[in-house]
Amino acid sequence: MKQLIKCAATSFGLLVALASLPLDAKDPPPAVETLNEARPGDSNIVRAVAMVMDRQHMSKHRLDDEISEKAFNQFMKMLDPQKIYLLQEDIEEFSGARTRFDDYALEGDMDVAIKIFKRFLKRVDTRIEMAHKYIDQEHDFSKQEKIATDPDEISYPGSTAEANDRMRRLVKYRLLLLESDKIRSDQLKAGKDEDEEDAVQDVLRPDPNEDPRERLHRIYRTTAKRWHQTDADELLEMYVSAITTAFDPHTTFMSPDTFENFIIMMSLELDGIGAQLTSEDGYTKLTSIVPGGAADKDGRLKPGDRIIQVGQGEDGDMIDVVDMKLDDVVDKIRGTAGTVVRLGVLPNAGGEMQEYSIVRAKISLDDSAARGEVVEYGKNTDGGPLKFGYIDLPSFYSANIGGEGKKRSTTADVRKIINGFRKDNIDAVVLDLSRNGGGSLEEAINLTGLFIDRGPVVQAKALGGELEIHRDTDSGVAWGGPLIVMTSKGSASASEILAGAIQDYRRGIIVGDPQTHGKGTVQTLIDLGRQLVGVSGEMGALKLTIRQFYLPGGKSTQRQGVMSDIVLPAITASIDNGEADLPNALPNNEVKPVRHYDYNMVSENMLAKLRSKSEQRIEASEGFKKLFRRIELFEKQKEENFVSLNREDFLKRRAELDAEREETETLLESQMPKKDVFKMDYYSEEVLSIAKDYVEQLRKLDLVQAG
Structure with a gap:
């Protein structure tokens, strides 16, 4: 199944740390359905x-026109x-804009986006009205x-009748999905499923007391309401990003609110209640x-709990937030450390709404920072245990904390x-970058320096073609001994710089998915408000691709990523979320x-021996046998274009196997602490x-250096 049907009202990908930044009070942007033309400020942003x-x-x-056509298709x-709501006649009516998006943008004109969006709203209302009728039908x-x-x-759809029939089938499909989810949830509850219940299952578990048809009614009511809530800032972000992503998938426009959230997430110390929401x-x-x-x-809030009301202070009115946009809910929960927020919560475990008063506090996001543990595994030459220093590194970060310049x-x-590992006399370091999507380039370079004694880490080619080393x-x-770097298809950008440099220096081995994500480009952040009117954040920001990465050996990680020295089977390798899977990804070159x-410290002969031993163990492993079966079914379902x-x-x-749920669970688990x-x-x-075999191979060659 190449692209699985997902409900428009559901988003598992949006994880928001509830934090606080000082903001002046400002009027909310108007809903798009109230606009007849673009706001003057929007025109300036589009043109800039x-x-x-x-x-x-x-x-x-x-x-030009080539970019314009891509932008038009992306906006649609x-x-x-x-392709549930709009009709073919709508596409044909607006087809004149297909090669005019470039001209409109250079003129600062986004009126066409407003017209298209209003037509879309009309189709949404018509189609969802039919959806409610189909839900009630047998x-x-x-x-x-x-x-x-x-x-x-x-x-x-070529006609209203065809569009309605497509909606009828979709309603039927979603009713079957809800029935299947209920069966799975009951199996988990009864202990009939082999998988343990965990936080991911808590988040995905449906409400056992809700009638499936009523839930589907609510889903479509929410879908319609959310689209009608779309404001001018959100349409601006969609329209401009449709144009920028026609150049490459990482060049995007952020509205002021999105820019604010981006700044928050780049810090490791925040004010708030400390939760992630969807x-x-x-x-x-x-x-x-x-x-x-x-x-x-x-201690009272749990994964899977639903927040339905928010109140400020000890006695502020409780505001209903059901069907409210997530960003608006986050704005209500944010606040300064030491202040109180009250939450009306429907517990995932069931029961009536509970009201929790929580005092906001300073949050140090240690789950996003490096953590280490010494793991004993196998026997050393002296009969004692081999010791491995395992480091979990989910991001590359650099932040001032404490308000006094402390970094x-x-x-x-x-x-x-x-340094702590060295005191424990470890035999090797295992650096896990499998959940690391990147971050600070400077930190990737400096961290690589902990394992190499000076030298080039990455090359960057600028717009003019000049190379910067x-x-x-x-x-x-910091560590000169055996090094194992764990990667996955989710390891991107800064992670790939470190892994690629370690590989080029033959300093350690890379273990994991066949290849990393493949993001080999550099973006700069342009604060449009600061540039145009001298006020930071007021006009959002443009994240612009300006350079491309190259490893010391001359290869680029763009699209192809860093190839693992030893490949381990995993579902993540089969999910189409790598750079090469993204539309308009820039090409690879050297x-x-x-x-x-x-x-x-690595040779082809050594790798051949390590691979052979690993393959033998994997072949005999019951865990990997089950995984191979899941991968086989996942691949089969992923390639299906139709579902019965x-x-x-x-x-x-x-x-x-449910390929859609498997992918959702895998991606959600990678985002959770x-x-x-x-x-x-x-x-x-x-x-x-x-790692044990690697240490033994190095010892045979007398290549193990003192840590």
């Missing part, structure tokens, strides 16, 4: 971004990705009927609790962890290698076995 894109993007591509996909689930799941394989079916649902935060210390950084934290300039290393030291709406066939397929620094399972045990 268009001029930058026309001249300063890394690709050197001009803002943002509105109606499943359906023949014994009929052999299918629904298309890959919108790229279908066209927009929007689901009109409810604001907790996905995880930040360890050490106010909510964690209070916290990835490199400083990891150095401290390694970024080096580790500090002499000495530059001349730059001279760098060869540590000679026959109840028996549908439930049988879902009982084998890890409770344990290191968890022993069949996968991590194989990593340790590889």
Whole structure:
């Protein structure tokens, strides 16, 4: 199934740390449906971004008709990705704009976006009215009927009748989904499923007391309401980003609110209750609790709980937040450390609404920072245990904390962890970057320097073609012994710089998915308000691709990523979320290698031996055997373009494996804080076995250096 049907009112990808930044009071932007033309300020933003894109993007591509056509298609996909609402006649009516988006943007004109959006709202109202009728109808689930799941394989409906029939099938599909989810939830509750209930299942579990048809009514009511709530800032962000992402997927425009949230997430110390949220079916649902935060210390909020009311202070009015946009709910929960927020909560465990008063506090996001643990595995030459220093590093960060210029950084934290490892006489370091999506370039360079004694770490090519070499300039290393770097398809950007440099220097081995994400570009953040009117944040920001990364050996990580020396099976490798899967990803190319030291701690002969031993263990592992079966079913379902709406066939397929849920669970789990620094399972045990073999191979060659 190449692109699975998802409910427009559900978003598992949006995780928001509830924090506080001082903001002046300002009027909320108007709803798009009340606009007849763009606001003057919006025109200035559109024009400014268009001029930058026309001249300063890394690709050197001009803002022309080719870009315009991509932008038009992207804008339509943002509105109606499943081709459920708009009709073919709508696309044809607006087709004149297909090659005019470039001209409109350079003129600061976004009126066409308003017109298209208003037509879309009209179609949403019509189609959702039909959805409610279909929900109340009886359906023949014994009929052999299918629904298309890959919108790229279908066209927009040619008539209202065709659109209504597509909606009827979608309602039928979602009723079967809800029935299947209920069966799965009951199995988990009864202990019939092999998987343990955990925070991910808590988040995904449906309300057992809610009638499926009523839930589907609520989903569509919320969908309609959310689209009608779309404000001018959100449309501006959609329209401008449709243009910028036509150049490459990482060049995006952020509205003032989005820019504010971006700044918050770049810090590791925040004010708030310490929770991460998602929007689901009109409810604001907790996905995880930040360890050490106010909510964690209070102890009452749990993953899966739904927030339906928010009040300020000890006696402020409780405001209903059901069907409210997630950003608006977050704004109400944010506040200064020491102040009180009251939450009306429907517990995931069931029961009546509970009101919790929580005192906002300073939050240190340690779950996003480096953590280490010494793990004993296997026997050493003296008969004692082999000791591995495992480091979990979910991001590369650098932030001033405490308000007095005190800085916290990835490199400083990891150095401290390694110093502790050395006291425990570890035999190897295992650096886990499998959940690391990137972050600070400077920190990636400095952290690489903990394992190499000076030298080039990454090359960056600018718009003019000139190459800049970024080096580790500090002499000495924090750890000179065996190094194993764990990666996945989710390891991106700064993670790939470190992993690629370690590989080029032959300093350690890379273990994990066949390749990393493949993001080999550099973005700069342009604060449009500061540039245009001298006030930071007032006009949002443009994240612009301006450089491309190259490793010391001359290869770029763009699209192809860093290849693992030893590949381990994983579902993540099968999910289409790598750079090469993204539309308009820039091409891969190479530059001349730059001279760098060869540590000679890895050889092809050594890797062949390590791979052979790993393959033998994997073949005999029951855990990996089950994983291979899941991967096989996942791949099979992922390639399907149609799904049967026959109840028996549908439930049988879902009982084998639900590719959509598997992908959702995998991605959600990668975004949630890890409770344990290191968890022993069949996968991590194989990593340790590889690390053990690696240490033994180096000792045979007398290449193990003192830590």
